[in-house]
Amino acid sequence: MNAVGPGAVAPGPVVDASRLILVTGGTGYIGSHTCVCLQQAGFRVLVVDDLSNSNVAVLDAIESVSGERPLFEQGDILAPGWLDAIVARYRPAAAIHFAGVKSVGESSRDPLRYYAINVAGSIALVQALARQGDPRVVFSSSATVYGEPDSLPLREDHPLRPESAYGRSKMMVELMLADVCASDGRASVVSLRYFNPIGAHGSGQLGDSPLGEPENLVPYLGRVANGTLKRLRVFGGDYPTPDGTCVRDYVHVVDLAEAHVAALDCVLSAPGHRVFNIGTGVGTSVLDLVGAYAAASGCELPYTIVERRPGDVACFYADPQAARDTLQWHAKRGLGEMCADAYRHVADGVAPELMLAAPTHVPAPQVTAAG
Numbered sequence: 001m002n003a004v005g006p007g008a009v010a011p012g013p014v015v016d017a018s019r020l021i022l023v024t025g026g027t028g029y030i031g032s033h034t035c036v037c038l039q040q041a042g043f044r045v046l047v048v049d050d051l052s053n054s055n056v057a058v059l060d061a062i063e064s065v066s067g068e069r070p071l072f073e074q075g076d077i078l079a080p081g082w083l084d085a086i087v088a089r090y091r092p093a094a095a096i097h098f099a100g101v102k103s104v105g106e107s108s109r110d111p112l113r114y115y116a117i118n119v120a121g122s123i124a125l126v127q128a129l130a131r132q133g134d135p136r137v138v139f140s141s142s143a144t145v146y147g148e149p150d151s152l153p154l155r156e157d158h159p160l161r162p163e164s165a166y167g168r169s170k171m172m173v174e175l176m177l178a179d180v181c182a183s184d185g186r187a188s189v190v191s192l193r194y195f196n197p198i199g200a201h202g203s204g205q206l207g208d209s210p211l212g213e214p215e216n217l218v219p220y221l222g223r224v225a226n227g228t229l230k231r232l233r234v235f236g237g238d239y240p241t242p243d244g245t246c247v248r249d250y251v252h253v254v255d256l257a258e259a260h261v262a263a264l265d266c267v268l269s270a271p272g273h274r275v276f277n278i279g280t281g282v283g284t285s286v287l288d289l290v291g292a293y294a295a296a297s298g299c300e301l302p303y304t305i306v307e308r309r310p311g312d313v314a315c316f317y318a319d320p321q322a323a324r325d326t327l328q329w330h331a332k333r334g335l336g337e338m339c340a341d342a343y344r345h346v347a348d349g350v351a352p353e354l355m356l357a358a359p360t361h362v363p364a365p366q367v368t369a370a371g
């Protein structure tokens with residue numbers, strides 16, 4: 001740790017920039033799992049995060065799992081000039097951009113927050129990278145950009161009709177990245193459209209630990225399983241699906257993290273903008289998921305079917321063939337493993353309310369070679 005405050009960048013250890021990957025939002029749910037996969041693939045990781053939705057203790061968990069502590073800078077990607085200073089100092093070979101906000105409901109109440117953090121934050125990152133060299137980015141997009149499907153499974157060329165400010169912010173960033181790549185022959189971007197990431201690292205040390213009452217199904221089920229919440233509300237039992245509940249394509253977060261390493265290889269090898277669905281291709285209903293989680297955890301999971309949640313699409317799942325063909329990636333882990341790993345994290349993990357965030361810093365490196 002060094003003596004500078006959040007937002008400042010101080011000199012530090014020597015790092016080979018050609019293997020250094022900047023991970024924005026790296027202490028978050030998907031980012032933390034991806035840090036571990038990157039380290040296991042031989043990359044050095046620099047996390048930047050403002051800890052607005054994560055905890056600094058995640059760095060300890062990453063180190064415990066991988067044996068290596070990421071470099072870390074705490075700060076807001078929107079702070080004027082801050083990302084420029086970080087990129088100028090570390091000169092990473094590429095960035096994986098997770099930092100953002102992700103609640104569909106909140107995006108309807110506070111759309112400007114979504115356009116500011118998700119859109120302006122992405123612009124700030126690409127500008128900072130472009131000022132220092134070739135902009136190379138793996139971007140966290142979402143299946144929510146598709147909206148109501150015309151046909152299933154969803155292919156990448158399906159029309160984009162997002163139904164929330166959150167979805168529109170992700171679509172705008174994809175369009176911006178495509179324009180940057182069209183105008184700058186050095187730019188290289190892969191946008192990954194995640195379907196529904198769930199599960200946790202097999203160690204139980206990393207997982208989805210949202211602060212406050214969870215909005216998403218699996219974190220909510222975890223709180224029912226560990227007794228923090230009494231019963232699940234299943235939103236809608238009258239959809240045109242086999243059991244009347246919504247169908248989604250749940251993908252294990254470690255499979256998703258591995259997709260980022262494959263996407264990074266793609267970004268480091270050729271310019272241009274490419275888009276891939278990251279899912280299993282299998283649709284699972286809410287009630288099927290509740291059954292799988294109950295079986296994996298051994299817990300009784302009481303639920304009540306209530307009104308539909310506004311904005312929910314009845315059924316969607318991916319065609320993941322493009323990622324298989326081009327990235328040589330496919331999901332390997334099944335629903336039982338997703339639920340068992342998710343439960344291990346909530347059963348073994350530290351309750352989020354006990355994990356108090358505290359700023360921490362490691363010294364910034366002296367860079368040996370540009371990426």
Ligand SMILES: NC(=O)c1ccc[n+]([C@@H]2O[C@H](COP(=O)([O-])OP(=O)(O)OC[C@H]3O[C@@H](n4cnc5c(N)ncnc54)[C@H](O)[C@@H]3O)[C@@H](O)[C@H]2O)c1
Nearest residue numbers: 025028029030050051052053054076077099100102140142
């Ligand atoms: N989890 C999902 O279901 C899902 C699905 C599709 C896409 N995504 C996208 O993937 C990305 C990661 O999602 P996640 O589930 O890991 O979310 P998360 O909230 O766990 O992680 C996001 C991280 O970004 C950080 N952050 C937010 N605003 C920041 C800012 N202004 N400056 C610096 N750091 C900031 C947060 O502190 C957090 O650690 C997001 O962009 C999200 O929209 C998530």
Ligand SMILES: O=c1ccn([C@@H]2O[C@H](COP(=O)(O)OP(=O)(O)O[C@H]3O[C@H](CO)[C@H](O)[C@H](O)[C@H]3O)[C@@H](O)[C@H]2O)c(=O)[nH]1
Nearest residue numbers: 102142143144195196215216217220233234235246309312
């Ligand atoms: O307490 C709950 C929570 C959810 N659900 C249901 O469970 C299913 C999954 O809901 P989630 O909130 O877990 O996930 P979503 O499919 O709504 O959306 C998630 O995945 C999308 C991509 O597929 C977007 O990225 C979005 O940001 C992310 O939250 C839905 O049918 C929802 O109605 C319940 O029945 N009860």
